[in-house]
Amino acid sequence: MLILSFTPEGQVSIGRFDFTPTLGNWLSVFDKIPVARYFLNSFIVAGLTAVGQVIFSAMAGFVFARMEFKGRDFLFYVFLLSMMVPPQVNIVPLFWVMSTLGLVNTYPALILPGLFGGFGVFMMRQFFLDFPAEMEEAARIDGAGAFRTFFTVVLPLAAPAVATLGIFTFVSAWNSFMWPLIVTNTEDMRTLALGLAIFKGSLRELTLWGEMMVCCTICTIPAILIFLFGKKYLINDIAAGAIKE
DSSP states (O other): OHHHHTSOHHHHHHTOOOOOOOSHHHHHHHHHSOHHHHHHHHHHHHHHHHHHHHHHHHHHHHHHHHOOOTTHHHHHHHHHHHTTSOHHHHHHHHHHHHHHTTOTTSHHHHHGGGSOOHHHHHHHHHHHHTSOHHHHHHHHHTTOOHHHHIIIIIHHHTHHHHHHHHHHHHHHHHTOOHHHHHHOOSGGGOOHHHHHHHHHHHOOSOOOHHHHHHHHHHHHHHHHHHHHHHHHHHTOOTTTTTOOO
């Protein structure tokens, strides 16, 4: 994919791969469509969605794992049931809500629906069930309240779960197509996946494979980079060296 994006279109079309690198395909794509704007929109939406999902899911998961209150188990099962509802079922009511609030074709419309999810809450709850209670007790003895304990002690030590959820959420939001297609109606609010798909659909008479490989490369690289950046946290053990019995 990367090699073809730098291969002259004539060589790609006839199947000759005497590789002579060129920036022609890249310059052509950036000249035809506002790729930089699409990229910025996708980065803002995916980044804020991932951060919000991590924070809200971590807080909810910690509450379900550590705090006792009436109806806790029932409420948690409701979160689990939400995972069984196909996303397509929520599109119409979600669009109605965004339209009623006047948020259609705005960043909040693209971001808000992704801030909450049953999978994130379930994942963080399961992680906190095995979290060492001694760490919280030590913080309370030092005079830390519930919020300070969570944000200064618990959340930093939950880096493996936070990184995993953040990567999953970022990639999912980055690749999202259906919801941006429905809730945006101007070019300056399109995300990268949507903008490049529309660009591909405009090539009806002739498929320019070199330019399509440029689009695929642009879509792929950020997801690979976010994984490479966060993968070191996926293999860490939070309890390693934290507590000595």
